[in-house]
Amino acid sequence: MPNKKSVQLILHDLRPDAAADILPPSSARRLLFAASPPVHRCVGCFGCWTKTPGKCVIGDRGADFVALLSRCGELVVLSRMVFGGLSPDIKAVMDRSIGFILPFFRHAGGETHHAHRFENPPDLRYVFYGEEIADAEKETAKKLAAANSLNLGSGRSAVEFYQTVRDCAEAFA
Amino acid sequence: MKITCINGSPKTRRSASARIADALSAKIGGAAECVVCGAAELDRGEAPAAFRGSDALVFVFPLYVDGIPSHLLRFLDESLHDIAEAASGATVYAVVNNGFFEGRQNAVALEIMRNFAARAGLRWGLGLGVGAGGMIHAAPVGRGPLRNLGKALDALASEILANQTGEDRVCEPNFPRALYKALAHAGWRKSARKNGLKTKSLYAKP
DSSP states (O other), X not given: OOOGGGOEEEEEOOOHHHHHHHSOOOBTTEEEEEOOSOOOOOOSOOHHHHTSTTSOSSOXXXXXXXXXXXXXXXXXXXXXXXXXXXXXXHHHHHHTTGGGEEEEEEEETTEEEEEESSSSOOEEEEEEEOTTOOHHHHHHHHHXXXXXXXXHSOXXXXXXXXXXXXXXXXXXX | OEEEEEEOOSOSSSOHHHHHHHHHHHHHGGGSEEEEEOHHHHHHTOHHHHHTTOSEEEEEEEOBTTBOOHHHHHHHHHTXXXXXXXXXXXXEEEEEEOSSSOGGGGHHHHHHHHHHHHHHTOEEEEXXXXXXXGGTTSSOTTSGGGHHHXXXXXXXXXXXXXXXXXXXXXXXXXSOHHHHHHHHHHHHHHHHHHTTOOGGGGGOOO
């Protein structure tokens, strides 16, 4: 089993043919999770906190994401840019991932946040693609990555923008 | 004047968003026609038609992972042009509630809604970030720990009726943060017991 820090998890919303072209192959150190076709949406039941702690109660493949997240040192999210944030398919996976953290609160930077369930949560790297992304949307995306990183991850985040899916290959070169 | 309020919670009952949407509708009262749409209408694709002729669209939803719940995001993304056409000329407002104490933690979701309005070619009104959504059923809106929320919704209702724009605002309960945290923790432990789990089990690493 490779060291957790060396494992990268790539969550993406590409079609299978595009994923095969753009993404590096999966391996022991590189895990891939396709957000499309979409997983069932979160229904806000908090079962992942109070019924089956750490695992979503909805029985589709979306319930497997937290276990992968707990094994990686870096989460790379490759997403179509939608209004300065993640695409609906990616967001459905992320919404189903709150079992990764605990329901209990901690304080950080004068704010309440959820405590971590797992030691050494991953760094976050967001790779967005989209034609004519507005400057305001880029600013929102940077704030989103920072907020997600504070709540789900290590507090370390990076954001990149590309115009097309094909351009995103550079992010994995 | 027609105001369409969209409840963006995926929950079918007792959601904080439904409570806020109902309170806001009551404050708008007889001053305007106020229609409330929920997740079922969004799923069935009926919402854009319901938006037709609206002077204001008011999106009320819970904060999910610092953003918009995926089903509402999917609706906004897939129906962008239908919304823009049906509600052309409408002003967009948003009320986001979270489980953290601080209302300011809704700021990114409000920005996403502002960006949606820009993409739809609709005018952005303002956003309200509501903290401590877990307290929403603790008292009538406007009473006890929800006095600040009552005032914030009074102001928002007036601004919507006057078709005003403004700066985004936040609202927190009339309640100590430390006590909110203690009650929240007690609530999670109680939920665990109801499900036959010990507190220790809540920390499981499956």
